[in-house]
Amino acid sequence: MDLINIRKANKKYNTGVTAIYDLDLKIKKGEFVFVIGATGCGKSTLIKMLYREEKPTSGQIIVGGIDVAKLKNNKVFKLRRQIGVVFQNYRLLEKSTVYENVAFALEIFGTPKDEIHQKVIKVLELVGLKNRIKSYPNQLSGGEQQRVAIARAIVNGPKLLICDEPTGNLDEDTSSEIMEVLEEINKLGTTIIMVTHDRKIVERMNKRVILLDAGRLLKDYEKGTYKNESI
Amino acid sequence: MKVFRILGRNIRDSFKSVLRNFSLSMASISSITITLLVVSISIVLSYNVNNFAVLVEKDVTIVAFIENSVTDEDIANIEEQINRLQNVETYEFQGKEDITKDMMESSDVFQNIMGGWSLDENPIQDTFLVKVTDIEQIGDTATKIKEIENVSVVKYGEGMVEQLIKIFQVVERISFIMVISLILVTAFLISNTIKITIFSRKTEIGIMRLVGASNINIKIPFILEGLFLGILGSIVPVVITTYGYMSLFKNFNGQLFSPFIKLINPAPFIYYISGILVLIGVTVGMFGSWRAVRKHLKI
Numbered sequence: 003m004d005l006i007n008i009r010k011a012n013k014k015y016n017t018g019v020t021a022i023y024d025l026d027l028k029i030k031k032g033e034f035v036f037v038i039g040a041t042g043c044g045k046s047t048l049i050k051m052l053y054r055e056e057k058p059t060s061g062q063i064i065v066g067g068i069d070v071a072k073l074k075n076n077k078v079f080k081l082r083r084q085i086g087v088v089f090q091n092y093r094l095l096e097k098s099t100v101y102e103n104v105a106f107a108l109e110i111f112g113t114p115k116d117e118i119h120q121k122v123i124k125v126l127e128l129v130g131l132k133n134r135i136k137s138y139p140n141q142l143s144g145g146e147q148q149r150v151a152i153a154r155a156i157v158n159g160p161k162l163l164i165c166d167e168p169t170g171n172l173d174e175d176t177s178s179e180i181m182e183v184l185e186e187i188n189k190l191g192t193t194i195i196m197v198t199h200d201r202k203i204v205e206r207m208n209k210r211v212i213l214l215d216a217g218r219l220l221k222d223y224e225k226g227t228y229k230n231e232s233i
Numbered sequence: 234m235k236v237f238r239i240l241g242r243n244i245r246d247s248f249k250s251v252l253r254n255f256s257l258s259m260a261s262i263s264s265i266t267i268t269l270l271v272v273s274i275s276i277v278l279s280y281n282v283n284n285f286a287v288l289v290e291k292d293v294t295i296v297a298f299i300e301n302s303v304t305d306e307d308i309a310n311i312e313e314q315i316n317r318l319q320n321v322e323t324y325e326f327q328g329k330e331d332i333t334k335d336m337m338e339s340s341d342v343f344q345n346i347m348g349g350w351s352l353d354e355n356p357i358q359d360t361f362l363v364k365v366t367d368i369e370q371i372g373d374t375a376t377k378i379k380e381i382e383n384v385s386v387v388k389y390g391e392g393m394v395e396q397l398i399k400i401f402q403v404v405e406r407i408s409f410i411m412v413i414s415l416i417l418v419t420a421f422l423i424s425n426t427i428k429i430t431i432f433s434r435k436t437e438i439g440i441m442r443l444v445g446a447s448n449i450n451i452k453i454p455f456i457l458e459g460l461f462l463g464i465l466g467s468i469v470p471v472v473i474t475t476y477g478y479m480s481l482f483k484n485f486n487g488q489l490f491s492p493f494i495k496l497i498n499p500a501p502f503i504y505y506i507s508g509i510l511v512l513i514g515v516t517v518g519m520f521g522s523w524r525a526v527r528k529h530l531k532i
């Protein structure tokens with residue numbers, strides 16, 4: 003079953019720049035997909051359209067049964083509840099603890115306290131931060147902060163996890179640890195789309211790879227085929 | 234249940250925000266306080282003036298003194314002419330014998346002085362006591378009565394009553410204008426406070442959107458913050474109005490300057506005013522924050 007179905011999507015910013023051209027793409031439930039390409043080729047624009055941060059200028063984008071292009075502004079939250087998003091710069095609340103940062107994503111829905119506690123602890127355990135729940139973001143390393151961001155993104159149990167260069171600020175070892183966490187989350191059933199510049203990670207992970215070039219889909223490498231071709 | 238938990242969280246957040254931007258919140262709260270104090274004074278004043286005017290209209294009487302030389306026929310003639318006047322509600326004749334008797338009964342001093350007078354010596358005159366329908370035309374009516382033949386003098390507390398009412402009307406008008414402009418200034422201040430709150434919480438708002446908070450869910454805390462500012466700002470005016478008016482009423486025994494000017498009983502009056510003050514505070518607070526949210530929290 004396709005979780006994501008993109009047909010003839012175009013995105014032209016009102017500055018006149020066209021970031022995505024006639025893009026067709028299908029992603030199945032449970033897949034792990036890398037999106038790569040030169041800087042400015044439209045990777046971020048593509049995933050922003052998935053969680054409706056940007057609207058396609060034309061074409062159709064369906065995510066989890068929701069027609070994103072036709073989604074009204076005041077209904078966007080329904081889409082966002084099915085999607086977790088992680089960025090290069092973590093975006094944590096500096097004045098809140100690790101626990102509070104993660105709990106935040108549940109509190110705003112009026113989840114009962116004990117249910118919040120249960121879910122937060124479980125997800126912090128998954129990302130390996132169970133012993134740091136009382137720490138503040140500025141007391142954590144970059145890798146640890148990114149784990150908190152990931153925990154917050156998945157605590158709702160989203161169908162889709164979108165990561166825009168989640169390892170962009172991290173060294174090689176820390177990046178590997180983050181990738182292990184993502185792999186684990188993917189194994190538990192969450193579809194993951196990850197934008198990255200890190201060729202080593204892409205080669206090592208052996209996943210499907212989408213290569214963009216100047217807003218067009220240049221190549222769609224099946225799972226495990228990327229390494230062979232790029233050598 | 235869920236709604237209550239969300240609301241509870243929003244209330245907690247709004248309260249935190251009021252404390253976090255303390256100096257700004259204080260500016261808004263003081264502004265509301267000043268506005269509501271002026272509102273309160275205006276209401277107290279205008280309601281008492283209205284009350285006073287009603288009492289005056291009931292009490293003010295034109296006294297027409299009649300020449301001592303008249304015959305009974307002349308008196309009947311005067312009565313008929315008074316009866317014909319438009320603005321006259323009721324009238325009553327008091328003969329000089331009755332007046333003398335009343336006065337002598339009322340005090341020993343009068344008894345001693347007046348007891349010696351013979352009927353011819355008595356300087357007291359026959360009178361008509363006239364009550365009017367429309368207090369504002371009392372001057373006209375008095376003049377018309379004076380023009381009647383054999384009426385010598387007419388008295389009705391000339392000028393004093395009308396002038397007092399006129400002054401109060403001017404005060405009422407000025408305070409109305411003040412209240413309106415203060416309300417506008419306050420709404421602007423609150424709007425500004427909420428705007429700064431919105432900017433200081435940009436990251437948080439961004440994350441809320443990202444994790445799927447609905448628009449209402451994002452906006453409510455800011456509206457609530459305005460509401461809190463309104464409630465906090467109305468505390469001092471309510472307390473001052475309640476205790477101030479009660480002690481004013483007590484000190485002056487329910488009268489101001491003379492028994493003529495009666496104050497309204499505090500009992501339900503101050504509750505009404507307090508209700509109105511809180512309502513205005515809350516409305517202005519919420520209006521101010523709603524404006525800021527509409528302008529600066531585009532979703």
Ligand SMILES: Nc1ncnc2c1ncn2[C@@H]1O[C@H](COP(=O)(O)OP(=O)(O)OP(=O)(O)O)[C@@H](O)[C@H]1O
Nearest residue numbers: 015016017019021040041042043044045046047048
């Ligand atoms: N909000 C925007 N308004 C106007 N133009 C934009 C906007 N965002 C991106 N662009 C333009 O669209 C093109 C694609 O940008 P995008 O951010 O999607 O690239 P990217 O592949 O993510 O690049 P990078 O690898 O550097 O993150 C670029 O030319 C960029 O300048």
Ligand SMILES: [Mg+2]
Nearest residue numbers: 045046047166
């Ligand atoms: Mg990018």
